[in-house]
Amino acid sequence: MKPTLKHTLLAAALIGGASLTHAAAFTLSSPDIQAGGMLAKTFEFNGFGCTGDNKSPALKWSGAPKAAKAFAVTVYDPDAPTGSGWWHWMVINLPAEVTELAANAGAVGGANLPTGASQARIDYGVAGWGGVCPPAGDKPHRYIFTVYALKDKLEVPADATAALTGYMIRGNSLGQASFIAKYGRPKAK
Secondary structure (H helix, E strand, O other), X not given: OOOOHHHHHHHHHHHHHHHHHHHOOOEEEOOOOOOOOEOOHHHEOEEOOEEOOOOOOOEEEEOOOOOOOEXXXXXXXXXXXXXXXXXXXXXXXXXXXOOEEOOOOOOOOOOOOOOOOEEOEOOOOOEOOOOEOOOOOOOOEEEEEEEEEEXXXXXXXXXXXXXXXXXXXXXXXXXXXXXXXXXXXXXXX
């Protein structure tokens, strides 16, 4: 079968469209953390037997859906021995023009967040970054860092649980980008 001009144009359009789709991929990264790597003690909680600095890492994202009117960022440990994992950070209502969070943006009180953004209560019981703190001697836990592009700003009660906030985020998501890093602590002597 001899290719026609119609076939050639269709193939070119498909190849061009595929490269445009790839170029616009929604991605999340951190200058402080290598995806798949180990987290530094800086990001460890200070309490519950942990002695870290309890500082949130810097995060950057790009390629978000154009229709996004806000963003949310979460950090979740699916390996926590709770039966339901552990929420370490939830930031909501980041303005659509924001594409990064500075190091220690997760300080309790929200003073380091971009204007308009807020933090939801996490499993430590605070609205702020709650550092990694797996049980000593446990295998390294996975920490899933995710940014969500949202259809609109979220209306979440100030005392909402992490589960309710997560439900609202997922129910309003246009897309998401994630990476995983790990952290473990040696067995206590």
